[in-house]
Amino acid sequence: MRPTVYDIAAAAGVSLATVDRVLNRRPGVRLVTREKVEAAIRDIGYVRDVAAANLAKGRVYPLVFILPTGDNSFMHGLYTEVRQAMTRSTFERTAIQIVEVPAFHAPALVAALDALQGMDLAGVALVATDAPDVRAAVDRLVAERIPVVTLVSDLTGSTRHHYAGVDNIAAGRTAARLLGRFLGGRKGDITVLAGSMLVRDHRERLEGFASVMAAEFPQLRLLPVLEGRDDPEIANALVSEALSGNSDIIGIYSLGAGNRGLIRALNATRQARDLTVVVHELTEHTRAALQNGTIDAVLNQDAGHEVRSAVRVMKATADGQDVIAGQERIRLDIFLKDNLP
Amino acid sequence: MRPTVYDIAAAAGVSLATVDRVLNRRPGVRLVTREKVEAAIRDIGYVRDVAAANLAKGRVYPLVFILPTGDNSFMHGLYTEVRQAMTRSTFERTAIQIVEVPAFHAPALVAALDALQGMDLAGVALVATDAPDVRAAVDRLVAERIPVVTLVSDLTGSTRHHYAGVDNIAAGRTAARLLGRFLGGRKGDITVLAGSMLVRDHRERLEGFASVMAAEFPQLRLLPVLEGRDDPEIANALVSEALSGNSDIIGIYSLGAGNRGLIRALNATRQARDLTVVVHELTEHTRAALQNGTIDAVLNQDAGHEVRSAVRVMKATADGQDVIAGQERIRLDIFLKDNLP
DNA sequence: AAATTTCTGATTTACGTACATCAGAATTCG
DNA sequence: CGAATTCTGATGTACGTAAATCAGAAATTT
Structure with missing residues (x-):
């Protein structure tokens, strides 16, 4: 006993x-x-028997998720998963609140974080915009002994307790190898479509991608990065323009969101060209494009896992307990048309 | 409230x-x-507040894992993960017992299953050998209202409550596409190394592999399957023989365990040939081979996730509760040298 | 209608922990 | 050395549920 x-x-x-x-x-x-x-x-x-203790205390874990607004499917999915987590609140003794902030906008994020000071929370999860101010605001919360977890995009250098997201450098490297090998020795140009170089995850993906490309696929030339701000309309315009202006493009890596626009651009020129395409985030659009051959591979992070992991980690941190490390590693999913869930 | x-x-x-x-x-x-x-x-x-109920009842969940013996790293990993789960027993209110049975041997598995009858268990997890007798034995346990979960290899047609493992047909299809695309249009022969056609997971992987190969890569010819019984020694012998007897082999798909032997065989002839290799199960051996380029891709199922998922599902089933479906889907991990954990 | 049998209610104890109160002991201070 | 302070013990209630007991009510049988 x-x-x-x-x-x-x-x-x-x-x-x-x-x-x-x-x-x-x-x-x-x-x-x-x-x-x-x-x-x-x-x-x-x-x-300590945490279940009995929580029962005696009548404890609930007040958690806050700070999420960026944005008209892309990945963020919609993330919202959905957080709301799903809310429906489990009674069982999990959580009280989850969502705070929305404009995407890629550090001051707004800082304001949102500072508004949480002194609120006696069991945890804060945020999609970090990478800026010194944000780092400082996170550190202020941590100093108040509030567990802080970064979601999707990390904030290295800050004192956040945990990062619930994929290794984005590895993701970029993987994308490069897939693209390089799928192109099987062909020579040509590669276009990279990103959301914004202001977020760490996008920068890291690009970094990983470029390094493997340079080291292992010298016959492929990287064109300057297109910044689509994770917006389908902008992405469509940028890619259409790039494709019509350069007939040497044989591969595309889309490392951000807003792939709806990319796919539209691809469909407009697809007949004429033989493009190999690797994108991030599995959504209804990328799934369909993967199935019909417009896209060759989708790299994905499971938003549901990220949210559930973030909740588990915040609760454990609040209780001073430790977590099962292997369970909290967010894995990079690689989807071909054959292993779609 | x-x-x-x-x-x-x-x-x-x-x-x-x-x-x-x-x-x-x-x-x-x-x-x-x-x-x-x-x-x-x-x-x-x-x-019902399950935590409070369990506290009042002093409930523990007696669980049994029936695992095959076998000298391969994947099974070692599975054992390790079950033992890890045992160390969490006090927190999770489980009492886990491991029962070992000889691999690929249906009668032994049936005996092990029947020995559990009338034991008032909260769940049984087994790596299923695919045979009618096994199906019947599983059905007997289910009839006693004992939750039964298949692990790694499923037992369709039985009344088992849940399968904690990957979609093996999808795994085979994915392997075929990776191999086919990595070979980039080259023409030649493909060798498949399996463990045994007696287990469903291997049969399904082969089925998926063969169907995509036939449909999409007609320039690649599938050689008869080699059955290595998941044993490194046998695998080594079979592959060495195949490679020396056929110089048209340009790709290998190893869909079972015992890859230690395969890798040894590859290293012996590697200088001389340009082989593209896709294998299953990430172990220290396949990891090293992936890193040094002997292997091009590793498909993996995370044994830790499978075990934790099996435990969660058995507990939930015993309580008549439902699970978070997305959380219990075991995903096919694809590892290139860039995204190793 | 009386005698059974079957239901239902009231009450208590328990699980492992948290938390509050009050009395008494030990320590420190003046 | 007595008074003030600080520490410790004893005890009770609570969380939400399980499970047992016993008395009394309702239904059924004769």
Whole structure:
């Protein structure tokens, strides 16, 4: 049988009340007594029954998700998953609130973060825009002992507790190898479509992509990056223009969102050309394009996993518990037309 | 606030004892009263607090994992993950027992399954060998209201509650497309190394592989399947022989375990030939081979996820609860040298 | 209608923890 | 050394559910 607080009391030769004071860091215990209790806890290997504790406390975990607005399917999916998590709130003892901020806009994000100060939250998850101000605002929350998790895009250099997202450098490298090998030795130009170089995930994907391209596929030439701001309309315009202006393009890597526009541009010229295309994020549009051959591979991060992982990590961090590392690694999914879920 | 048993009692106009009798299917309640209570439960949207119930019951979930013996890294990994799950037993209220049976041996598996009859388990997970007897034995357990989950290899046609593993047809198809596209139009022979055609997962992988190969890569010819019984030694011998006897082989698909032997065979002839190789299961050996270029892609199923998912599903099934479907889908991981974890 | 049998209600204890209160012990201070 | 302060113990209630007991009510049988 698992040891309980009574066993601690017996082992340490103190009363239950004292054990409780030690366990819950309440005042009124002499140092020597406290150490005696702590020794007993270690000796008998006591671990608090979190379920029972939460029941007694009537605890709920107030969590905030700060999400960027944006008219692209990936963000819609992320919202959906957070709302799904909300429907599980009663079971999971969470109280989830969504805060919307404009995409790629650091000041708004900072304001949103600062508004959370002093709110006694069990955790904050945010899609980080990479800027020093944001880093500082995150650090302020962490200093208040609020668990902070970055979602989708990380904020290295900050003191955030955890990052729930894929390794974007690896994603870029993988995209490069897929594209390079699928092109099988052909020579030509590669166009890269990004959302914005202001977010770390996009920068990292590009970095990984470019490095593998340079090192292993010298016959492929990288064209200057197109910034589509994750907006389908802009993406469509940029890609259409690029394709009509350069007949040497044989491959496209779209590392951001807004692929609806890219696909429209591709369909307009597809008959005429033989393009190999690798994109990010599985949505209804990219799925259809993968199935009909417009796209050759989709790299994906499972938004549902990211959200569930973020929730688990925030709860565990709030309780000072540790997590199952392997379970919280967000994996890069690679979809070909054959392994679509 | 979430409704409790007291709310049910008040809403139905009965006592707490009666509510308890209905909730826990205890006798001594008239049909009309029972229906009144059940109506109240639905009306106020009561859901049992499983944590509190488990606390009151002192419930533990006795689970059995039936695993095949075998000297290959994938099975070692599976064992390791189940043992990891055992270390979490106190937190998760599980009591996990491992039963070992010889691999690819249906009668032993049947005996192991039948030995579990009448044992009042909260769940049984097994790596299924595909045979009618096994199906029947599984059905017997299910008939006893014991949750049964197949792991890694499924048992369609049986009444098992859940399958915790990848879609193996999709895996085979994916392997075919990767191999076909990586070979970029070259013409030649493809060798397939399997473990045994007695297990469903291997048959399905082959089926998926062959169908995409035939439909989309007619320039590649499939050689007869080599059966290595997931044993490194046998695999080594078979592949070495095949390679020395046929100089047209340009691709290899290894859909089972025992890749240690395959890699040894490859290293012996690697200088001389240009082979594209796709294998299953990420182990220390396949990882190293992927990194040094001996292997081009590894398809993987995450044993840790499979085990954790199996545990979650068995517990939920035992409680008559439902699971988060997306969370329990075991995904096919595709690893290139760039996205190794 | 009386005697059974079957239901139902009221009440209590328990699970492991949190938290509050109050009395008494130990320690420190003046 | 007594008073003030700080620590510790004893005890009770609560969280939401399970499970047991016993008395009394309702339904059924004779």
